Amino acid sequence: MDFFFIIASAVKIFGFTFLVILPLVAYSTYAERRVSAVLQDRVGPNRVGIPATLFGFKKDLKLFGLIQPLADGVKGLLKEDFTPAHVRKSFYWMAPAFTAAPAFVSLCVIPFGSAVTIFGYEIKMVIADIGVGPLFIFAIASLSVYGITLAGWASNSKYPFLGGVRSCAQMISYEIALGLSVIPVLLFFGKLNLSDIVTYQAANGWLLLPLWNENGTLIHEAYWQTSSQQWLLLLPMGISFFVFTTSIFAETNRMPFDLPECETELVGGYHTEYSSMKFALFFMGEYAAMIVGSALIVTIFLGGWSLGFGLDSALLQTSEGDWKWYAGLIHMGAFLAKTVAFIIFFIWVRWTVPRFRYDQLMKLGWVVFFELALFNIFLAALIIAAPHIGLLNTFLFGIPALVITALLMFFITKANEVRRKAKVT
C-alpha cells in the first residue's frame, strides 16, 4: 500500500460522499417535491433562488427553486433542537446518527465509474474494492434498523414506539427476501465483487438486457441458438430483480411499505418527537438509503457504470491512449444517470399507490417474497447447472425436483394459513 493509494482513496471518499452523494440526497428531497408536484397538478417549490435583490439587483434569480435544499438545511440547523422531557437522552441522541451513518458507509463498495489513469496509476472508481460487496452492504445497511428502533424506544412516546416496533419487524423480514433474491445473481456471476460484476456486464451485456456484447454487436438469433441458457436465465433474473426492487422499497421505508412513519396512523412514526437537525438526519438517512438502494439495483442488474448499447467499445476505440480520462467521467455520468432514473421511479411509485396494512405487509414479505426468492434460487441453480449435468439429467431429476420444491412450498404456506385462520376464529 503506497502513499498514492492513500491519497487517492481519501480524494475518492471526500469527492464521492461529499460532492456527489450529499448533494444528491439534498436534491432528491427537491426532486421528491417537484416530481410529486408534477404528478399532482401542483407547482411545487419554485421560489428559492439567489436573492439578488439583497445585493442591489433589480430581480431575484429564482432558478426553478433549485436552492430550496440549501434553505431547508439552514432551517434545520437554525431551528430549536428540542429534547422532550423523560426521554433516554443517550439513545435519543444516538438514534439519528445510527440511521444516517450506515447508508453513507454502505456506499463505499459501489463502483461508480470504470477507471481513471493519473500519473501512470490506474485508479478504480470505487472507494473500497472488496470481495464481499453485496454482503457488506446488507451487513451495514441493516444496522440502520437500530437507529429507528432506538428512536422509537428512547422517545418515550407511544406513536414512535409503535413505529419503531413496526419498522424493526418490517426491515428484518424484508432483509431475508432481499438477501435471498440476490443469490441467483451471485450464482450466475460466481463472484461477490461488485466491480467485477459490473465489468462482466460491460463485457457481456447487462444482466436484465443481455442484448449487446463487448464489441457492440447486437446479440442476434444465432446467439439465441448457441446460448439459450442466457436467455432462459432471464426468468430467474427477472424474478430476482422484482423481489430485490420491492424489498429495497421495504428496506428504505418507501411508500407502499412506509408503515414505520405513516403520517395518517402514527403521526410521524419513529421521528415524531424529533426536531431540527436530528429530524433532518433521519430524513437524510432515508434518502441516502434510497440512493444506495437505487445504486445497488443499477450495479447488479443494469450494468452499473457501463453505457450499454455497444457504446462502451465505441468509446474505447475512439479514445486510444488517453481515453481513460474522459471515458471514466462518461461512465460516472452513466452511473449517476441510471441511479437518478431509479430515484425518480421510487418517487413516482410513492405518489401513486396507497400503503399496505402492517399484517398484510408482513404476510407479503414472508409468504410471497420469501418463497418466491427461495424458489428462484433453485430455478436459477438448475438453469446454470443444466449444461454441466446434461439434458437427460436435467429433465429426469432437475425439473421434477423443482416442481416438488414448488409444490412443497405452496402446501406448507396453505397449511400455515389454514392453521392461522383456525386459531383466530
Added chain:
Amino acid sequence: MSETSATTIYEVPDAAATAAQAATDYQSGTEDLLGEKMVLNMGPSHPATHGVLRLILELDGEVVTKADPDIGFLHRGDEKIAENMHYNQFVPYTDRLDYLAPLANNVAYACAVEKLMGWELPPRGQAIRVLACEIARISSHLLGVGVYAMDVGAMTVFLYTFTEREKIYNLSEQLTGARFTTSYTRVGGQIRDLPEGFTDSLRSFLTECENTVDEVDRLLTRNKIFLIRTKDVGIISAETAISYGLTGPNLRASGPCRDLRKDRPYLGYEQYEFDVPVGELGDCYDRYLVRMEELRQSISIVRQVLDTLPDGPVNVADTKSSLPEKEKVMMKMEELIHHFIVATQGIEAPEGEVYFGAENPKGELGFYINSKGGGVPHRLKIRAPSFVNLSILSDLLVGHMVSDIPTILGSLDFVMGECDR
C-alpha cells in the same frame, strides 16, 4: 315515513359488552403471552381524525380491544344560540355545521322554517335549491373520497379531488359572494337569483368533474392495495346500521335503500331521474363505491336541473313575512316598512312544532323547531348525521388493527363541526 310499518324494533348493541367480549375472545383465541394493554390516545389533533375527534383506544399489540370516542371539542352551543336570534339570523350558523357542504345546510334549514310557515317556493326557487344541494353533495363527496384515499395512503387522489373542489368554491363565490360560508338561503327563498353566466360555468365544471371522478375511479377502484386495505374492513351489517340510526351513504352501503330525496321528496326531487346506489356488505370499500356512484348521480341531477330550469320568481311572494326585493325596498314605502319589520322583529312564525329532514351529503340533517310564535324559535334541535354516524365507533373499531382506524374513520366521512355543533 309511511313505508316503515313501525313494528320492527332494532336493539342497539351494548358497546361496552361487545368490547369486553371481543377482548376475551381475542385472549382465548391466541396462545401468545399477553402482557398489559396499552392505552393510546388518538386525537383530538391527529391527522386521521379529521378535525377534533378524540379516540381513547385500548390496544393489545396492534389490535384494538376497546375504543372510546370523546367528542365535543368543537361545541359551540348552536342550538342554544338559535333560541336567541331571528330565523334568518341563524342561517350563517348553519354554514358551520357541515362546513364541507354549507349550501346543503342552508337549504335544509330554510326548508325547515318554511315548513313551519307553511310556505311553498316557486318552481325556479326550488330548482335553484336542488342545484345548491347537489353542488354541495359533489363537493362533500369529492372531499370524502379524497381524504379517505389519503388516509389509506394515496395522497395524489386527495389533490386531484381538491382541484375540483377549488372550482366548486369559485362557483359558490359566483353564486353567493362567499367561497366557504355561503349563507345563501333565507326563509322564503334565496338571497339572490342565479348570477349571469353561472349556468355555463356550472356546465363546464360538470364535464371537468366527471373526468376527475373517472380518474379517481381508475386510480382506486381496482387498485390491489386499496382493495385489500378496504375490503372486509369495518363491516356494518344492515341491522346494526339501522339500530344505530346511520343515514346517508354509510347506511346505504350496508344495504338499506333509504334516501329522503326518493322516500320523502322535497324541493321537487321527484321530477329528476336518479338512482340510489346501495352496497352489499357494508365494508369500507362499499362505502367508497356508494360515494363514487352518488357523485355521478349528483352530476346527472345537476344536468337535469340545468336543462329544465324554469323561469319566474325565486322567492315566496308573501312580502309581509319574507324579505321583499331590494329594488322595491329602495323605491317604495310599503316595502321599506315590511323590510324594516322583518329585519328587526323577525318573521312572524305561527305556534307549533315541526321537523324537517333533508338528505345531506353526510346523511339526514334534520331540524326540529318548536315555536311559540314570534320571530325566534322556542327550541331548535339539530339532528346532525355525523353525530349519529360516529355513535357506532366504539362498536365498530373493536377487533380492528390500528392501521384500520384511519380507513374506517375516512370511510365514515364525518365532520366534527356538525357532530359537536
